[in-house]
Amino acid sequence: MSGAPGDPRAQDPHRLRTLLRDTHAVLVDFDGPVCDLFGGASTAHIAAEVKARAARVWPRTELDDDVRDCDDSHGVLLLLAAMADRHAPALAGPLDWADEIVERHEYTAVRSAAETADAGRLVRALYALEKPLAIVSNNAEGPVREHLERVDLLRCFTAVCGRDPHDPRLMKPHPDSILRALRLLGDPKPAQTLLIGDQLTDLTAAEKAGVRFLGFTPYEDRAREMLRRGADFVVASHAPVIGVVEQFAGD
Numbered sequence: 001m002s003g004a005p006g007d008p009r010a011q012d013p014h015r016l017r018t019l020l021r022d023t024h025a026v027l028v029d030f031d032g033p034v035c036d037l038f039g040g041a042s043t044a045h046i047a048a049e050v051k052a053r054a055a056r057v058w059p060r061t062e063l064d065d066d067v068r069d070c071d072d073s074h075g076v077l078l079l080l081a082a083m084a085d086r087h088a089p090a091l092a093g094p095l096d097w098a099d100e101i102v103e104r105h106e107y108t109a110v111r112s113a114a115e116t117a118d119a120g121r122l123v124r125a126l127y128a129l130e131k132p133l134a135i136v137s138n139n140a141e142g143p144v145r146e147h148l149e150r151v152d153l154l155r156c157f158t159a160v161c162g163r164d165p166h167d168p169r170l171m172k173p174h175p176d177s178i179l180r181a182l183r184l185l186g187d188p189k190p191a192q193t194l195l196i197g198d199q200l201t202d203l204t205a206a207e208k209a210g211v212r213f214l215g216f217t218p219y220e221d222r223a224r225e226m227l228r229r230g231a232d233f234v235v236a237s238h239a240p241v242i243g244v245v246e247q248f249a250g251d
Contacts, residue, residue, distance in 0.1 A: 005234070008220060008223035008224060008227060008234045009057065011227075011233060011234070013234075013240070016233050016235075016240060016241070016244055017234060017247075018246050019194065019212065019214065019232050019233055020194070020244050020245060021248070022133075022192060022243065022246070023192060023193070023194040023212065024131070024188050024189070024192040024193065025129065025131060025132040025133075025134070025177065025182075025185050025188040025192065025193045025194070025197065026126055026131050026132070026133050026134075026193070026194050026195075027133075027134050027135075027136045027178060027181050027193060027194065027195040027196070027211065028123070028133065028135055028136070028195075028196045028197075029135075029136060029137060029195070029196065029197040029198060029199070029202050029216075030135050030137035030139050030144050030162075030187070031137065031138075031149075032116065032140055032197070032198030032199070032216065032217075033116060033119065033196050033197065033198055033216050033238075034115070034116055034123075034135070034147070034148075034153075035110070035113045035114060035115050035116055035119065035120045035147055036113060036114050036116060036141075037106065037109050037110060037113050037139065038109050038113075039109075039113070039114065042071065043071070043072055043073035043074075043105070044072075045073055046073035046076075046101065046102055046105045046142070047070055047071050047075070047076040048071075048152065049101050049105075050073070050076050050077070050080070050098050050102065050233055051063060051067065051070075051076065053097060053101060054067070054080060054098065055063050056099060058091055059162070060090075061087055061090060061091060061158065063083070064079070064083045064086070065081045066079050066082075066083075067080060067083050068103050071100050071106065072137055074102070074138050074168075074171060077095070077098055077102060077168035077170050077171070078155050078169070078171065080093060080095055080098055080168070081167070081168045087113075091107070093099075093169075094166050095166075095167075095168060095182065096165060096166055099140070099163070099165045099166075099168065100165075102140070103140040103142065103143065103165070106139050106140050106143040107140075107142065107143045107146065109143070110143040110146055110147045111146070113147060116238070117237065118237065118238040118239060119153075119238060119240060121238070121242055122238040122241060122242050122245070123153050123156050123157075124153075124156065125242055125245040125246055125249065126156075126245060127156040127170075129245060129248055129249060132158050132185045132186070132188065133156055133157045133158060134157060134158055134159040134160070134161060134162045134181035134184060134185055135148070135157055135159070135161060135162075135181075136161050136172070136177040136178050136180075136181050136195065136206060137160075137161070137162050137163065137177065138162075138163050138171045138172055138177075138201075139162055139163065140162045140163060141160055141162030141163075142162070143211075144160050144162055145160055148160070154222075156185060158185055159180075159181050159182045159184035159185060161177040161178075161181045161184070162177070164176060165179070171177075172199075172201045172204070172205040173200075173201040173202075173204035173205045173208070174200055174205065174208070175205045175206075175208040175209035177205070178195065178205055178206065178208075178209040178211060179209055182209070182211075190209060190210035190227050191210065191212070192209045192212075193211040193212065194212045194213070194214055194232075195209075195211050195212070195213050195214070196209065196214045196216055196241075197213065197214075197215065198215070198216045198217050200222070200225065200226065200229070202230055203215065203226055203229055205228070207230065213226075213230070213231045213232055213234045214231070214232060214233050214234070214235065214241070215227075215233070215234035215235070216234075216235055216236075216237075216238070217230045217234065217236065218236045218237070223236070226232035
């Protein structure tokens with residue numbers, strides 16, 4: 001194929017076939033590869049609610065600048081945890097109250113979230129090949145399960161590992177959700193396990209856990225960066241993966 005080194009168009013399609021052939025278990029990120037949770041809308045209103053609650057929970061401590069300026073629902077969870085660490089022991093205690101706000105909004109969003117194109121077909125094709133499947137997500141487990149049940153995919157997954165509601169520090173790029181999923185899948189070899197993810201944080205978590213990584217993104221700059229940082233392969237849609245998996249089913 002044409003393309004400069006590092007260009008996602010320059011990938012050898014035989015490499016994708018080899019990668020999938022050698023994969024014994026598959027982990028899938030949720031928001032992006034499976035559904036479009038917020039439909040591209042900003043989560044600034046969720047972050048604002050979390051910050052307002054933080055000001056009440058911590059009335060004697062002004063919010064740090066990075067927390068105050070954050071307009072992302074997951075980002076604010078991470079920054080609140082870092083702030084609590086910086087101001088310990090004054091801000092000691094779990095951050096469950098912040099997680100509960102974000103989870104409530106995720107439940108609202110997931111009820112109308114659109115399924116990513118071909119996500120169901122991909123999951124069912126992998127399931128038909130008896131590849132153990134697990135979700136590894138920075139979203140809360142409950143909303144993820146609700147979506148999967150609604151689109152009749154929950155039965156295909158052995159495990160659903162959302163973020164730890166007690167410790168946002170364990171969200172990806174931390175490998176916690178991947179390591180939990182591996183245990184629930186019966187400890188497949190990490191080198192024979194593949195994570196499908198759409199963010200660089202997914203790639204970092206995969207590297208830390210020692211699993212292979214298949215990038216899923218339509219953005220060429222992100223695809224190129226994933227390849228530069230060691231992704232095993234990158235696709236712009238699920239179609240190439242489905243094509244290979246369905247070929248395996250026909251062999």
